[in-house]
Amino acid sequence: MNGPAMTARQLITLRVNGDTHEVAVRPNHTLLEVLRYDLGLTGSKQGCDKGDCGACTVLVDGEPALACCTLALMVPPGAEITTIEGLATKQGLDPVQDAFDRSGALQCGFCQPGMMLSARALLNRTTTPGDAEIRAALGGNLCRCTGYTQIFDAVKLAAAIERGEAPPHAPGAAPGHTVLGGRHRKADGHLKATGAAIYADDIVLPRMLHGRILRSPHAHARIVRIDASKALALPGVHAVLTGDALPARYGVIPWTEDEQALATDKVRFVGEEVAALAAVDEETADAALRLIEVEYAPLPPVLTPEAALEPDAPQIFEGRKHGNVTKRVDLAFGDVDAALSNAHHVVRGEYFFEGTAHAPIEPHCVVADVDARGLVTVWSSTQIPHYVHRTLSKVLEIPADRVRVIQPALGGAFGGKSDPFGHEIVAAKLAMITGRPVKFLLNREETFYTHRGRHPMKMSMALAADAEGRLTALDSKILIDGGAYSSFGLVTAYYSGQLLAAPTGYATYRFDSTRVFTNKPPCGPKRGHGSVQPRFAFEIAVDKMAHALGVDPIELRRRNDVGPDTTTVNGQRITSNGFLECLRVVEQASGWKQRYGRLPFGRGLGVAGSMYISGTAYPVYPNDMPQSGVEIRLDRSGRAHVMCGASDIGQGSNTMLALIAAEELGLRPDAVRVTSSDTDLSPVDLGAYSSRVTFMAGLAAQEAARALAGEVRDAVAVKLGVPSAEVTCGDGRWFSLRDPATGMTAAEAFALAEASRGRPVGATGGYRTDRNLGGPYRGGTIGASPAYSFTAHVVEVEVDADTGRIDVKKVWAAHDCGFALNPTLVEGQIAGSVYMGWAEAVMEEQAMVYGGPNPGLLRGPNLLDYRIPTAVETPDIEVFIVQSQDPNGPYGAKEAGEGPLHPVLPAIANAVFDAVGVRLDRLPFHPAVVRQALRCAAADAAAAPGGTGRC
Amino acid sequence: MLRIAPTFTVETPTTVDEVVALLQRHGPEARVVAGGTDVMPNLKHGLYEPKVLVSLGRVQGLDGLDLSGDPLSLGALVTLHRLAEHPEVRHLLPSLAAAVGHVAGPQHRRMGTLGGNVCLDTRCVYINQTYFWREALGFCIKKDGTECHVTRTGKKCVAAASNDSAPPLLTLDARLEIVGVGGRREVALDDFYVNDGVKNNALAQGEVVTRILVPRPAPIRRFGFDKLRIRESVDFPMLNVAVAFDLVDGQARRPDIVVSAIAARPRRVKGLPEGLLNHVLVAEWGEKAFQSTRPLPNINGDVEWRREMVPVLVRRAVAAATE
């Protein structure tokens, strides 16, 4: 019996990277598919399915082309194709690859093969490209991590290398350090530069099957019947799964386990997983999917949070005590009502933040395999291998020791890969059923259904001040649209209030946040989880207050700065705090004093600040074990091996671990190997969320490395005949402090240690948060962090009154990360954050369908309709690192990956007010909205006094 | 990943006659593909379900640029990148060079052809989506269904012409050389586009566009183009405008304005006054263009805003023309 009808393969000859390949290709196969899956050239990436992202860019006869939009059979005979694998030569990296690595451009690295090839083509035309030329040449390659800033630097550096002008790479180090504080290449930089890094979809196993998920077309419906018999009967289909095979409920937060791998009784959003199957190839899987019959009984959908709260609202989960309310947090600190009524001035406002998606360029992908011993191995594009491990064990109902989760290189996440997902569970289950490896590669649309993006929030805030400009009260009420499941929602509800009490403080505080279920893809944590939205509202309120009081907005923030070594109104312990320095830096760099309020109509400056956590006091499931564990082993070859569960999602945590080990053990960074996020090999770390990795895994690594350094030092001291205290190390050597010429190589030192102990030299380190952080009330520990980062932005905008377009000319971003372990990576995190926040302000929005018969459908779930910015319009971002030296962080370090996102959105709104006198309290700032606001303001002005000219 | 259904074969003819013969043989089951930058996404979305794809890529003689005579001749396979960067095209046909330089991103412009852009399918927020999405919404007239989600009532598809080359080529009075079984014919571009979103051009079964012919513009003629989009790269037009007029001693004569990305057919604005080229005149042109344009919620962008932007784009296109 045959599978679905398919046109026959045809033999073609392809010239790739100088080699000639004969390949039998199906007519429907794209050049990208042939390169990746037939020739094993997996450096070319697949991001969007269809021509929207540029990740698949290759050079065809030297010109950049999209391999996903080229059928292999259409490639001109004799055309020379260059992929990223063909860029480096025997002499080493191409200058473009070298420069991208040196400049920090290779964050997750997923967009970069295509990006580097576009850059290569540009430099083939000119070695003196101007800024505009660089932006234009890269305008078809979307990057989600970098904000393009370091990519521009990289292209200029590559050009300089080609012109023979760039000095060789000298990383340096901060004073008092041998490695840390230097501008080191990333631990995986060369792998990402050459396309050698292995991401989930690059994994191909023998006999591997391909999975597909059937999703609900209804926003809310009861499942009446599923008949998969026809699909199962299709030759090439190995198994079909429905929800009854995986009934257990799970969720990242143990108190709110409400998800199922595949829906059983009902579906709660368009795109929810209903059935899954595995087949010999993707085409067969696609054909089989259409043969599964599902009968639904549609229910009225709940599409707004207000509708969810109606007394007779349809219940999204039946039998819940609180109905459609997933979590309400109502906390008060001090007498807010009294403060409001005694205030000199109160600013009241309503604000709205539309939901947004993470849109990493790598779609979710998972490969699962079961070996002959019954050991289940899952490679997944996840940022939380440990929670995936726990969830798989629970839902598959097998002991955790039978499950291994490995996170390969990850092509961006931003919080979008920090829940355990149905496709991970289903892949493992199908591998168990079929006895064969199974891969699921979600298409771009499916990533929008998987979602967990930023929650839409409707916020109402009243901010009070006394006559001296001291803030006396904040009263906040927030309605949070959670989508169909809980995800991290419990935490979201807390974060929406808990993270607002610094750096600009106030005497009394009340917040009342309610997260509700709606029939939409579930929301979750996106970079700056829970606090980007209220921060937007609050920082605008502060700006309004400044104007009402006639005080400069920077001055008002200074006056109300909480300062270091203090406790916030809601009981959070703040240690280091570099906010005032951040403010000073951006005030000066932007020429604020000379220019604020003085620019011509249409131009304006705006300021905002924020704080964010460096990890949370409690793990998501209560336990007394360390939140982060590191094991380091030294080898007589002179190498250290760091093992840690922490997820490198592009932010560079592997590099951070390597640098700490190198610093403590006197090694050059390239003598350190890192094995991370493999639950069989690395000690548990809870994952890359809540900005916890540098702080927690960094401290754990420091502890392990210091223990080892002690052992080595003792052995070396004996050998050199000096006291241990007089032995030091650096740059691959261990030596005497008094006589640096007397010493030995690290290899010799490690061998001595090994010999002196008679066993391999290894140690572990762990980090556990002080449990007494946070206020003494229910929920007081949520949002309590061992350290807080601080950020200030000044933004300059130009508002085009004709079109309503907001052109952000420049962002000055200063961020207090405590201490920059690697300034290049910190700058990359700051610029990437600024970009992401700006994008949410001016163009991004995950909204429902335009109208039409299925109102629960997402609007254009693809990377053309859901626009993420290109290199051309991304603003000029200038980054400043402020180092407040946190007393508890590793070498003084704290987070840099999420905090710097917050201020840019309100700063833009505040700058627009400076530019044109219009307040924008709703996101995103579509030109149409801005123009309408301008018109209303003009009508108001015309109707003055009293402003009755509402339009 | 979205895979294309494995249900077609690919033909790679090398002469126009072979192309025509293949199209003739396979009738409606065949589809021409040039650069493929639009055909490929449409295949992925299941909008096209051909049995045979006829690739023009290897056809000889379709990538010529002849700028020496009158009319100027632009081969259907000339890439957008080549046109946008070509110094003489930029000089002789500035609005066309600008327009094709505004198409998509650098890679698309190197793959995409002028013929493909001229023949580009119409677009709609309800149609350029996956099969799953369209099915979840309910199929529409343009493919697989019987309703229109834009007009709700109408029986006609009002998907928008979204090719950036059309407005400037219309103001250039371009003609198309078309070859079919009956031989070669020429059609004024003005007669090529028809007001039907399902298929908005007059290509008959078995026909292929081989050249775009543009009367050599008089030196006094000015051309400008502008496009409304959110991103400055890889964004289809939310509106695009081309203007052309003779400019002699400050007087604008024979003004011509085409507005597109509103309906299936690009719209030529009628009754434009002549006169001294100043902001008053341009405002009148803008007003005329505004009056004759009624955007629909068929593509992204607020409808009212898109309409209000018509005079703004007219002004900017005029400014580009007189730069």
Ligand SMILES: Cc1cc2nc3c(=O)[nH]c(=O)nc-3n(C[C@H](O)[C@H](O)[C@H](O)COP(=O)(O)OP(=O)(O)OC[C@H]3O[C@@H](n4cnc5c(N)ncnc54)[C@H](O)[C@@H]3O)c2cc1C
């Ligand atoms: C992300 C993205 C953004 C885009 N943005 C824009 C944009 O801003 N503006 C814009 O105008 N376009 C845009 N496009 C569409 C497309 O890239 C261009 O229009 C391009 O010029 C199409 O040319 P092509 O050769 O690739 O056409 P193809 O995809 O090969 O063909 C397009 C259509 O024309 C037909 N056709 C092609 N050549 C001929 C011929 N010689 N005779 C008869 N019929 C023919 C095909 O059958 C098909 O229906 C975008 C595409 C993508 C993927």
Ligand code: SF4
């Ligand atoms: S205009 Fe109407 S019929 Fe045409 S594609 Fe859009 S929804 Fe479908």
Ligand code: FES
């Ligand atoms: S994968 Fe080719 S453009 Fe996105």
Ligand code: FES
């Ligand atoms: S580095 Fe560009 S997408 Fe991650």
